[in-house]
Amino acid sequence: MERGEASSSSLRSPSEYQHAQQLQLQQQQQPPSRYESQKRRDWNTFGQYLKNQRPPVPLSQCNCNHVLDFLRYLDQFGKTKVHLHGCIFFGQPEPPAPCTCPLRQAWGSLDALIGRLRAAYEENGGSPETNPFASGAIRVYLRDVRECQAKARGIPYKKKKKKTNPSKASEESSSAIHFP
Numbered sequence: 001m002e003r004g005e006a007s008s009s010s011l012r013s014p015s016e017y018q019h020a021q022q023l024q025l026q027q028q029q030q031p032p033s034r035y036e037s038q039k040r041r042d043w044n045t046f047g048q049y050l051k052n053q054r055p056p057v058p059l060s061q062c063n064c065n066h067v068l069d070f071l072r073y074l075d076q077f078g079k080t081k082v083h084l085h086g087c088i089f090f091g092q093p094e095p096p097a098p099c100t101c102p103l104r105q106a107w108g109s110l111d112a113l114i115g116r117l118r119a120a121y122e123e124n125g126g127s128p129e130t131n132p133f134a135s136g137a138i139r140v141y142l143r144d145v146r147e148c149q150a151k152a153r154g155i156p157y158k159k160k161k162k163k164t165n166p167s168k169a170s171e172e173s174s175s176a177i178h179f180p
């Protein structure tokens with residue numbers, strides 16, 4: 001009952017084979033930057049998200065509401081504790097004990113993600129005029145998330161100037177969103 005795999009691989013002449021290997025080598029020697037590969041991953045994830053909608057949303061019909069839903073959807077994979085108003089640790093940067101408040105995507109991660117997706121949208125043929133990631137509604141949403149998280153976590157988000165607290169900086173600078 002075994003099927004031979006040999007029949008499915010096409011035979012190449014030695015020179016063709018070498019050429020292919022060289023190409024592969026060249027690609028390995030120039031790996032995409034972390035930003036570029038992260039951007040590609042984010043773009044693929046967003047595309048998959050649109051496809052999984054019922055009914056699926058074609059990219060040409062994607063608007064800022066889909067993007068906002070996507071950002072809310074991502075919260076379930078978040079790792080940043082954002083205290084609810086009733087929590088006794090609300091506003092405390094370093095709570096002394098665990099609590100049951102939900103984990104969310106950190107504002108900085110969402111902000112960086114939107115920046116990457118905005119670029120990817122136009123690189124993939126989208127027009128700047130219709131770019132849903134550049135919409136004012138997204139800016140407003142991100143500003144609200146920032147203010148809400150700053151209050152709940154007791155951590156003000158400021159424009160990056162100089163690192164005044166190196167121990168905190170590492171947490172905030174990690175902008176990659178980890179998908180399951």
Ligand SMILES: [Zn+2]
Nearest residue numbers: 083087099101
């Ligand atoms: Zn809490």
